Amino acid sequence: MSDSTRSHTDLPPPGEVTASPARRRVIAGGASLLLLCSPWVRAAARSGPPSILAVRVWPAADYTRVTLEHDAPLKYSYFAVKNPDRLVVDIEGIELNAVLKSLANKIGADDPYIKLLRAGNYKPGVVRLVMDLKTEVAPQVFALKPVGEYGHRLVLDIYPAVPADPLMSLLDKREVQGDPMQAAARGDAPTAPEPAPAQTQAQVRGEPRRPVEAAPENPPPQQQVAREAPRKGGKPIVDRLVTVTLDPGHGGEDPGAVGQRGSQEKVVTLAIARRLKAKLDAEPNMRAVLTRDSDFFVPLGTRVQKARRLQADLFVSIHADAWVKPDARGSSVFVLSERGASSAAARYLAQKENDADLVGGVNFGVKDAHLAQTLLDLSQTATNNDSLKLAKAVLKEMGGINTLHKAGVEQAGFAVLKAPDIPSILVETAFISNPEEERRLVDEGYQDQVAEAILRGIKAYFSKNPPLAKSKLARLD
Template identity: 35%
Template structure:
């Protein structure tokens, strides 16, 4: 029997109580009991394992009542020890998968109401309730492991470049309240195309971003581009070539995807995919607009082609070609960590701008926009006051009024109050 995985641990604080949510990828049994001298609560979860990403986040888990969270492997499961700052009444509740989350174990630590102030979130801006979930963006650095991808000038390898950009992109998206980045690979490992899509589906992704950096037969070919799925078969010569390159990656592992029922089903999609494709195009447009300030573009609009990795029927997906390593100038750019960070920042801003304007129902960002008094927006490079008003769904006059602005002059890093729309 394969062990369940602890996918995430979130902490929220309310007046007089702390709540921890242990999110799993499958339902398993658990037990909890308190200990004293010192005060702590022990949670044993059966037939479970934990990823290093979740382990790395444990140090950030704390609240008024919670000092820290420790863990240890115990038989076939995991033991979590919640060290406490004060005496509490502890109870657990098993929650079924819903609202974009997997099965969960809710641990409540009650210690009496301390004040009448509004609840505040300590660790994750995703609410314990399903009404304030994070927007999940799956980042897929192409190739990896035994598949190096394109090889180019200055001995650069596609798999290394896109992994670096993917990590930087994840870092920036995770810094945005209400957005959670999940990577299909965070190390130099090989993944088949269908496994990349599986990661997105298991993460209940709102968006999948596949990152590549190809080579072309002509060294003069250059420019970054953004791609969405095409079902019509109408695509450019470059699009057909890139799709062939992307789909041939699985042959490196000696496995053909041609006879797989799941992929066949995805290829035979009907008109119901049109809304997903349109959303992909809209997100791609925002991302391409931001990338324009960093990279030379191959095309000024989002392109479409039949990439297998984009063929999720209900997950908006874009593929970003960050440049051509067969071109000397672009190989040099992509070899620079500074350039890769700028590129990742531009992609992140495009994604953030789209979801701030179009947050999925039930997410923290959607909830944030409904709150009285609105929320805060940080001005970034390239922003204008009118564009900020448009993206946040408010009038220019109300934005000026909320921030007592006499004109439309703004500066990078300025905090603007976005009024409730």
Template identity: 40%
Template structure:
């Protein structure tokens, strides 16, 4: 009798699996987005489909195969002005699968562009990325670090210290050798050096991610871009400083890629601009965030787990030829210095916000925001106001108040860099 029920149970599971498999995934819509270095197709889907994407030549086509998928309505076509896509065709396969063929306006190859897909939150995103840009931002996904907490607990400081001192000595000697032939440093109030201070300015959200909405329909993505442009103008007007806009228009940039763009630009500071929202419309005020210790720990594990990251530079020292423990120590030193600098600049920015409006938090806050996780670029996130508050929404859409917000951020940044000059930077005297 027990065997009978066991067979019946297994049979029931098979029927359930078959019914789940038979329930097709719906593709409800297709949208297109372009950025300076990538082209995206965004499929609205009811759940993540199994898929494969590849390129074909003669003629040039992008092919997307999806399993167990149904297209509910005709997919939208790319605009005639689209730089790469000509038209999109859909064909059924095996009564359950579909093939989407995108005719391309020019020949591309794996050498010139790379393909990437991302499936989450009811979207399947297919991206074509230029190889030059992709090389600076590609990060492999792995779950476990090379070095575990158990291994770290067995390491003595006395064992690591001589190796760290050796690496620091070697890197210092390299720096000395590079500077032997250099001309004497000219000194005014601060030393003038070889490069501009670079500030990466990140306008939150963008493209199909509008961010929060005000009661009058104001979109956060538009406010953040307007303030970011004003802040960039102030930075570029300051001798010895240069702004790099993470996004320059209304398109979405992946959160991790935002900090990678900053690192690729060798930024000395990363500023992400947002406008907060809450269910209670009376809540108001500005806030400034830096990375939490938990967020830093998780990012350290990711870097140490990834051979591509390990080959990169952290604090000017390459990790790819270092022992696991030493790499972990060097990364920790870099992160600690970065977090200290982030808190320092965040305090100065927050102090300047007191002069233009209310503060939601009177002290610097810590959170695990992904855009703040660069281990060697000091990073802050500024919540300029609550767009969900009607009075603050009106201020946020006012260009004069946007300029005040940009000015408050800039004055905090300028105050920080007047005392903390990055190595090899050239800075004119900062009039305070």
């Protein structure tokens, strides 16, 4: 019997939908590191076979992640089936419980890759998961050990077989919006820049999102394109198109720091990044690209990759700080340090942020030689000098809307700042662990103030450090 036939005939129809257990909240900041043993305590207290505790689905344009959390290690195998496309996962030694029966109810109709997910008893002692797919995919299936308040996790990452080209995505959007850059490239009369799209504000309120731009393996050759559209009050800050990569921290399985009122860092950072993107896109000669535009996890190295593949001029990572005591407050701006952190607190923060890959869940079995070379490249003195100039400009503007945690720019070994050829900064907008600042971080007015301050800092940096002409710039004609 073929695998294709067997998966149809041996799998029972989806079970009845039942309410899934309440999702556990990940504790804020570094305190989560103190709870590494908690899943082991739960496992030691259990009796009987392993059990699936929760299922979480994170759909996004980049990829869809399905996470099965369980209380003990599992033995599993998987294979793909064609005509129609399906992914089949067999899990040994577990029982078909209410959580697994609810799988079919967890896939939304708008999921870009998964049509249906169902589970059933394949044979004694084996539960089979069958994922009906909408298109050809390149799946990754891997296990994660307990970390923080998460127990063991089996992760199903469903990537498209052919990743989207971010440059084509930008081109398509600009053509639809009547982008003045396109007119300049074609030699037409310049037009005024389009205003920020109205849907950006809807996105901040959690309404439907736009697709995130995925990164191509080989970016096409780039050319310098001058924009002729004037801006209010004089000529543009820069005389060629510049790209700013905005990186909302955390996402998906990794909520980041959590405030006393339950506010999650990943939600705040995305809201601010969307607002900042709208402001940058409204500037002549500037465009912004998000490393994520919805609630899904992006590994730290992938965030760097996206910026480099787009030949970004700047990289701005947005976060909300946390400390073990609630009285810590203020905004900070960090750059990469090659010689150690500027303070013990900076070193602690960098370690906490770098641990995001452990919490979010990275398939460390997949290696990228190009990325590894990038992360190990320390010949970035010139880039670090530019990063420091950008950081000082942004810090000055942040000081106009909030108390500064430190008077100067801080330095630490953040993995997300290690692009050797892109000036990169990390902005800690405020302390989400401080009750007063938590209230401000979830306020749309303050979010807009933060976005405006970062924009002013970027423009101030470019006014004193005009971007050089590049032999490779994103081709938009």
